[in-house]
Amino acid sequence: MEDFLSEGKIEGKVYDKRTLMAIFKLMKRGIIKTLESTVKEGKESVVVAAKNKDGEWLALKIYRVEHCDFKSMWKYLISDYRFERVRNDRWHVVTNWARREFKNMQIALEAGVSAPRPIAVYENILAMSFIGENGVPAPTLAQLEKEELDWKGIYEQIKEEIFKLTKAGIIHSDLSAFNILYYDKAYIIDFSQGVTNRHPLAVSFLERDVKNINEFFKKKNVEVDENLFEKLRGLIE
Numbered sequence: 001m002e003d004f005l006s007e008g009k010i011e012g013k014v015y016d017k018r019t020l021m022a023i024f025k026l027m028k029r030g031i032i033k034t035l036e037s038t039v040k041e042g043k044e045s046v047v048v049a050a051k052n053k054d055g056e057w058l059a060l061k062i063y064r065v066e067h068c069d070f071k072s073m074w075k076y077l078i079s080d081y082r083f084e085r086v087r088n089d090r091w092h093v094v095t096n097w098a099r100r101e102f103k104n105m106q107i108a109l110e111a112g113v114s115a116p117r118p119i120a121v122y123e124n125i126l127a128m129s130f131i132g133e134n135g136v137p138a139p140t141l142a143q144l145e146k147e148e149l150d151w152k153g154i155y156e157q158i159k160e161e162i163f164k165l166t167k168a169g170i171i172h173s174d175l176s177a178f179n180i181l182y183y184d185k186a187y188i189i190d191f192s193q194g195v196t197n198r199h200p201l202a203v204s205f206l207e208r209d210v211k212n213i214n215e216f217f218k219k220k221n222v223e224v225d226e227n228l229f230e231k232l233r234g235l236i237e
């Protein structure tokens with residue numbers, strides 16, 4: 001059990017007991033073998049690069065339950081009919097938050113959206129395929145802002161992805177250049193705020209997503225589709 005932290009690269013990172021138990025459970029289930037390195041440490045979650053028994057890379061999004069603003073999460077969750085029964089209890093809220101992200105990713109996968117493949121969700125841990133190489137995550141579009149890329153082509157792809165996701169009934173609700181990784185093509189990540197199109201604010205979330213994307217690509221001198229929101233809205237009403 002001691003050597004699961006490969007080469008000590010996660011050394012010094014202190015996980016609470018319940019999170020460690022969840023990591024062990026995922027190991028026992030054969031989903032992960034080793035934790036390799038910390039990819040990104042945010043306020044509410046830590047993304048860790050891990051490997052499975054076949055040596056394939058995985059990304060684990062581990063919610064830091066004690067640091068999460070679970071009261072806001074709870075309010076947001078219960079407004080989604082799929083989670084309206086969630087109790088206002090810290091662990092329960094955060095584990096359901098992770099489950100919702102996983103569910104949204106499953107729907108995205110079925111709709112053929114370019115995104116990491118969801119592998120498992122257990123307690124506060126979401127395991128998914130790794131976008132990048134050897135534990136180094138692909139850059140976000142925001143990080144690539146100054147690069148010479150085929151921005152028009154990337155915009156066209158992202159438009160397609162939003163169409164697929166909207167047709168599948170999911171509004172990402174946090175779509176921006178910070179939540180799109182680029183690795184030969186764009187991959188949408190961070191589905192934690194995603195709601196179904198039945199959510200009372202679905203249309204305004206969609207409008208905000210489209211605005212964020214269009215504004216980013218306008219800065220890249222791409223001729224954006226000013227009717228994109230209208231076209232997408234037609235799909236959900």
Ligand SMILES: Nc1ncnc2c1ncn2[C@@H]1O[C@H](COP(=O)(O)OP(=O)(O)OP(=O)(O)O)[C@@H](O)[C@H]1O
Nearest residue numbers: 040042044047059116128129130131137189190192
């Ligand atoms: N599947 C993945 N493969 C590689 N890297 C990933 C993957 N998922 C996330 N990352 C890395 O972790 C970073 C943060 O991920 P994400 O946007 O999901 O979380 P967050 O913004 O911290 O969380 P949240 O917005 O849910 O609080 C990404 O920018 C990327 O560097």
Ligand SMILES: [Mg+2]
Nearest residue numbers: 178179189190
């Ligand atoms: Mg994010």
